[in-house]
Amino acid sequence: MDRSLSQPLFVYGTLMDGDMRRAVLGRETALFRAEAPGFRTVFFPGRVYPALIATEGASAVGFLLDGLTSGDFDALDRYEEDEYERRPIEVLEGTHRLLAQTYWPLASIPADSLPWMLEDWQRNHKVRALVEAFEVHSR
Template sequence: MGSSIPQAAMHNVFVYGSLLADDVVRVLLHRVPRSSPAVLRDFHRFSIKGRVYPAILPIEAKEVVGKVLLDITPFELEILDYFEDDEYERKTVDVYLMDTSEKMQVDTYVWCNKSDPNLYGEWDFEEWKRLHKEDFIKMSMGFMEELQLPESKPRVATYESFYQQKDDRTSMA
C-alpha cells in the first residue's frame, strides 16, 4: 500500500501531552500513526493553571518523556498546527529514541510565553488520563466538527467554550 506523498514531505512530531493518547490522535488525524517512545533533553513539561494540557519550555538538565509520531503528512501537520493554536510555536528539536538511543530531528510544539506566570510544577499524563481524557476527546471531536465549518474557531476558543458549557451543566446539577 504505497502513499502518494513523497517521504521527504513527511514530518515526525514529538508529542508530550494530550497527543500521547491514541484516542485523541485518532480524532484529529482519523488514524493512529506509527510512533516511537522518545526523550527531549533540556526541556521541562509544566502544568498550566486553568488548563488540562501541558506546556514545554527549554530548561537545562531537565527532560520530557513522550513519543514521536512518525510519517505525519503535510495536511495532518496543518491540523496539528491549528489544534495547538497560537499558544504554541512549532520548532525543530533533537530527541533521542528510547528503544535505540538514536538521535532524531523532529517538530514539536513549544509554549510561546516563556515567562507565563500560569506555568507550574510537572504535568502528569496518568493523572490526565484518569481525570480529563474523556472530556478532552469530546472537546477534540467538537474541534474537528468546527474545523469543517467555513467560520471555524481556533482550538483555544473551542476549548474555552467546551469547558464553559461543561461548567454551566455541572453548576445546574
C-alpha cells in the first residue's frame, strides 16, 4: 500500500459501507482491512451511528482508506460534522502497526455503551443515511 501521498483514514462505522463511501466521496478509494487494538465500536449516545471508546483487550474492526485527497478529507469532515474530530490512531493492518487518522467522538461516551454493528445499521438506517449523504454531496 502506498501511503506516501497522504495518511490513511481508519473507518470503523458507516463508512465501512461501500455505498456510503461512494455517496460521501463520489468515488471508491483503496481499501484495506485493519483493526484498532484497545478500542471497541459502540453507539454514539442518542444516535444510530458509532463511536470508538478505549477498552482493554478489545479491538475495533474497520478499514483503512488510502489515497485520499484534501478534497476527500473536506467531504469526510462535512459528513462527520461537528460531533467528531480527525485525530491519529495506531492501527494494525495484518501484522503491521501504523499511524492513521480516524474520527474521534467529541462527546463523552459511557464505558457501558452498547456495541454498534454495521449489519444492524445497514438493515435499519442505511437507506435514509444514503439519501441524506447524496443530498449533501450534490450541493
